[in-house]
Amino acid sequence: MVAYRAGVPLRAGDFLADVMRVAAALPERRHVLNACADRYRFTVAFAASLVANKVSLLPSTHTPEVIRQLTQFAPDVFCLTDDARCQIDLPRVRFPELVPAEVPPWPPLEIEADRLAAYVFTSGSTGTPLPYQKTWGRLVNCVRFEAQRLGLLDDRSHALVGTVPPQHMYGFESTVLLALQSGNAFSAGRPFYPADVSSELASLPAPRMLVSTPVHLRTLLASGVELPALDLVLSATAPLSQNLAREVEEHYATRLLEIYGSTETGQIATRRTAETVEWQLFEGVRLFAQGESAFAEGGHVEQRTPMCDVLEITAADRFLLHGRLSDLVNIAGKRSSLSYLNHQLNAIPGVVDGAFFVREPDDGSFSGVTRVAAVVVAPELDAAGLSEQLRRRIDPVFMPRPLLFVDSLPRNDTGKLPHDSLRALAATAMKRT
Amino acid sequence: MSDKASPLRQPAPPADNAALQREVAGLIVAALNLDVAAAEIDVQAPLYGDGLGLDSIDILEIALVVSKQYGIQLRADSEENEQIFRSLAYLADYIAAHRTK
Numbered sequence: 001m002v003a004y005r006a007g008v009p010l011r012a013g014d015f016l017a018d019v020m021r022v023a024a025a026l027p028e029r030r031h032v033l034n035a036c037a038d039r040y041r042f043t044v045a046f047a048a049s050l051v052a053n054k055v056s057l058l059p060s061t062h063t064p065e066v067i068r069q070l071t072q073f074a075p076d077v078f079c080l081t082d083d084a085r086c087q088i089d090l091p092r093v094r095f096p097e098l099v100p101a102e103v104p105p106w107p108p109l110e111i112e113a114d115r116l117a118a119y120v121f122t123s124g125s126t127g128t129p130l131p132y133q134k135t136w137g138r139l140v141n142c143v144r145f146e147a148q149r150l151g152l153l154d155d156r157s158h159a160l161v162g163t164v165p166p167q168h169m170y171g172f173e174s175t176v177l178l179a180l181q182s183g184n185a186f187s188a189g190r191p192f193y194p195a196d197v198s199s200e201l202a203s204l205p206a207p208r209m210l211v212s213t214p215v216h217l218r219t220l221l222a223s224g225v226e227l228p229a230l231d232l233v234l235s236a237t238a239p240l241s242q243n244l245a246r247e248v249e250e251h252y253a254t255r256l257l258e259i260y261g262s263t264e265t266g267q268i269a270t271r272r273t274a275e276t277v278e279w280q281l282f283e284g285v286r287l288f289a290q291g292e293s294a295f296a297e298g299g300h301v302e303q304r305t306p307m308c309d310v311l312e313i314t315a316a317d318r319f320l321l322h323g324r325l326s327d328l329v330n331i332a333g334k335r336s337s338l339s340y341l342n343h344q345l346n347a348i349p350g351v352v353d354g355a356f357f358v359r360e361p362d363d364g365s366f367s368g369v370t371r372v373a374a375v376v377v378a379p380e381l382d383a384a385g386l387s388e389q390l391r392r393r394i395d396p397v398f399m400p401r402p403l404l405f406v407d408s409l410p411r412n413d414t415g416k417l418p419h420d421s422l423r424a425l426a427a428t429a430m431k432r433t
Numbered sequence: 434m435s436d437k438a439s440p441l442r443q444p445a446p447p448a449d450n451a452a453l454q455r456e457v458a459g460l461i462v463a464a465l466n467l468d469v470a471a472a473e474i475d476v477q478a479p480l481y482g483d484g485l486g487l488d489s490i491d492i493l494e495i496a497l498v499v500s501k502q503y504g505i506q507l508r509a510d511s512e513e514n515e516q517i518f519r520s521l522a523y524l525a526d527y528i529a530a531h532r533t534k
Contacts, residue, residue: 192489193496195506219493223500332490369490387486396488402468430468 001157002179003040005188007203010040015047016109018098022048025096031074033057033067034167035081035088040188041095042166043176045080046118050111050136056118058167059129060263060334062088065344065393066121069129073119113137120169120263123336125327127343132264133302140181142266142300143173145282147182149270150232150257152209158184158231159204162211163191169263170236170333174211184209194223207231214240215332215369217248230254235273236261237333239321245273260321263335264305265296269319281317289313293325308335329358331370331397338372344393345374348386352377353409355417356400357426374400375426377408404429454525461521464498465491476522484520492518504533 002015022044026032032049034056036042049056057077059066067089070077079090086092111117115136121129147153160179164171179186187204191197197220201208209232212220217235220227221244230252235245236259248256260279261267269279281287284299287307294311297304310322324330327337338356345354354376378386383403390399406429410421458471461480465487478484481492495518496507505528508514517527 192493192509193507194500195508196510199508215490215493219497222497223506225506388483391482396482396486397490399486399488 001185003043003186003188004159004204005040009185015044018044019047019051021098022096023052025093026052026054026080027078027093029054029076029078031055031057031077033070033077033079033088033090035062035079035083035086036095037165037190038082038188039162039166039175039186039190041082043180043186045095046176050115050117051109055116058118058169058172059121060168061395063391063393063395064089066129073131111136122263123340125337125339125343127340127347134266135302138300138302139173139177139266142282143177143181145300146174146178146259146267149282150234152178152182152184156207158207158209159187160184160209160211161187161189161191161197161200161204163197163216164211164213164237164333165190169261169266170259171211173267174234174236174259194220194225198225198227201230202228209234213237213333214244218244221247221251227252232257234259236267238330240273242273242277249274262305262308265301265307268296268299268301278314278318278320281319286316287311287313287319294319329370329372329398331372334395334397336395336398341372341394341398345376345390347393348389350378350381351386352379354378355409355422357422359401371401372398373402373404373426375404375406375409375422375429377406402430450522450525450529453529454521457525457528458521460498460502461495464494474521477520479520480518480524487518499528502534503528505531
């Protein structure tokens with residue numbers, strides 16, 4: 001079994017036939033933006049691209065600005081989508097209807113380890129997304145280590161439900177690749193509301209696994225919705241508190257494992273949060289301290305890569321996570337940098353000067369979710385107009401709350417914006433509204 | 434997709450939901466810690482994306498508030514789902530029709 005849709009199993013043979021059918025329908029271009037929302041179609045599309053020797057582009061968001069930047073990175077990129085209403089401004093290929101049909105026999109499919117399978121992108125400080133390559137061999141090794149660590153390489157086929165999209169590195173590794181590489185099956189949907197998460201899980205046979213994030217887990221618990229028996233819960237994209245981890249384990253009578261990683265490195269460590277705050281690295285991966293943080297190397301990591309969090313190495317394969325490095329912001333699992341956001345803001349015609357800042361919890365952001373705010377000097381623009389421009393460039397979760405219009409920013413002689421001055425300005429501006 | 438262009442424009446929601454609209458607006462502002470006063474929210478403006486500018490994280494939180502306050506479990510497959518967050522007026526309408534508390 002490869003997957004389930006609404007409880008109906010999709011078998012490996014059908015999957016391979018679907019892959020070959022889609023591979024034959026792809027144009028002669030080398031780069032593909034896989035925008036399929038359905039997890040099964042995404043996986044078929046990814047596999048078809050791999051088989052057809054194409055490279056999948058996996059940016060973290062599909063705003064018009066990011067799409068424009070993708071075409072600069074790869075001018076031949078086309079969009080493969082399963083949504084008739086897709087508005088992405090690229091040559092679009094519609095995911096074909098998968099009807100049972102005569103599919104010609106194909107040679108055994110072998111993908112060499114150093115095949116370039118995909119590019120993922122992070123928000124660079126210059127306002128342009130930075131590409132990171134993902135080769136097939138390393139992707140496979142990574143999720144095999146994951147499967148081993150999670151205890152999934154037994155005789156049972158687990159059915160997993162993800163609340164995360166397959167395009168995001170976490171969803172890509174832990175729902176799509178994990179299932180394919182470990183004899184487990186994923187569910188095609190992406191449930192959102194607690195009642196839907198429950199019914200999607202209930203449509204699957206045991207043993208079941210939920211792949212989710214702290215925001216979703218917190219909401220599930222608070223909703224009071226009952227879930228069917230769960231073998232395992234996975235959480236990633238932002239650190240989970242021990243209290244929440246214990247509550248999840250107790251309430252759903254399950255194990256919860258947390259994953260730590262990054263877009264650049266993929267996942268590199270896990271912990272059983274209810275029992276310990278210390279992370280354990282995957283086999284072969286090592287951290288080397290650098291300033292407050294560290295870089296990761298070895299194992300399935302493509303190349304020596306700086307990590308973006310404050311890390312404290314406690315043993316050869318263990319570390320503690322102390323928080324983000326100051327330029328970075330993580331909102332409900334989506335990561336960006338203040339430099340990137342500022343670049344986007346200041347690129348808008350009519351913006352004279354502008355700066356984002358993170359709203360710390362004592363500013364009143366609602367439980368568990370950080371937000372960003374921004375101050376801007378833009379005499380010719382109004383809030384609605386500027387917001388509309390911003391929305392074309394950045395992911396919705398990074399939209400500033402609030403967006404404060406001021407006469408000038410308190411930059412010092414060297415042009416820098418001292419943290420305290422910025423906050424004082426924002427505090428004054430907020431009192432005015 | 435503009436309401437004004439659609440030949441199947443929905444009739445305006447009944448006026449007696451005004452009190453419920455204010456109540457729901459208050460719950461949303463409190464739950465999301467928005468910097469706008471409840472009374473200032475345009476009842477016809479979109480909640481998601483443009484308009485109030487809420488994102489999917491907010492929608493999840495609103496769904497939680499709606500379930501606790503009115504006893505309604507939102508689901509993505511209900512036909513009305515596309516409409517629910519179209520505006521505060523639509524949301525209040527939906528709540529009025531389905532509340533169990």
